[in-house]
Amino acid sequence: MTNDTDLEAFGYWKEQWKSRPLDMKSYQSEAQKTAIYGINHAVIYPALGLAGEAGEVANKVKKMLRDGDFDRNAVAAELGDCLWYIAALSRDLNISMAEIAMSNLEKLMKRKANGTIKGSGDNR
Numbered sequence: 001m002t003n004d005t006d007l008e009a010f011g012y013w014k015e016q017w018k019s020r021p022l023d024m025k026s027y028q029s030e031a032q033k034t035a036i037y038g039i040n041h042a043v044i045y046p047a048l049g050l051a052g053e054a055g056e057v058a059n060k061v062k063k064m065l066r067d068g069d070f071d072r073n074a075v076a077a078e079l080g081d082c083l084w085y086i087a088a089l090s091r092d093l094n095i096s097m098a099e100i101a102m103s104n105l106e107k108l109m110k111r112k113a114n115g116t117i118k119g120s121g122d123n124r
């Protein structure tokens with residue numbers, strides 16, 4: 001649970017991040033402090049939350065078609081919510097976000113090298 005000390009530390013970190021990029025490990029560590037679901041809901045809670053937040057991203061973008069205007073900041077906020085759930089889910093799976101990011105980049109670079117960026121299927 002987040003307490004006053006955490007909030008004070010976050011304020012300090014936030015100032016530090018103005019001068020250097022936030023790394024995934026730091027994000028995941030800070031985000032974890034706000035996770036309030038029980039261990040009995042590990043994996044399933046963040047997986048469902050991620051699906052919900054991805055839907056919120058899609059809905060914000062959809063409104064661009066319906067209303068003709070695009071709220072970039074609202075989409076960015078929903079992407080942040082997605083990020084939180086990705087951090088929580090990867091923590092529950094005991095895989096760091098950095099490992100996931102690197103593994104994803106490796107996969108994409110192989111596809112690029114093999115000329116299989118286009119197409120479908122997980123293993124191409």
Ligand SMILES: [Mg+2]
Pocket residue numbers: 053056077078081
């Ligand atoms: Mg949201």
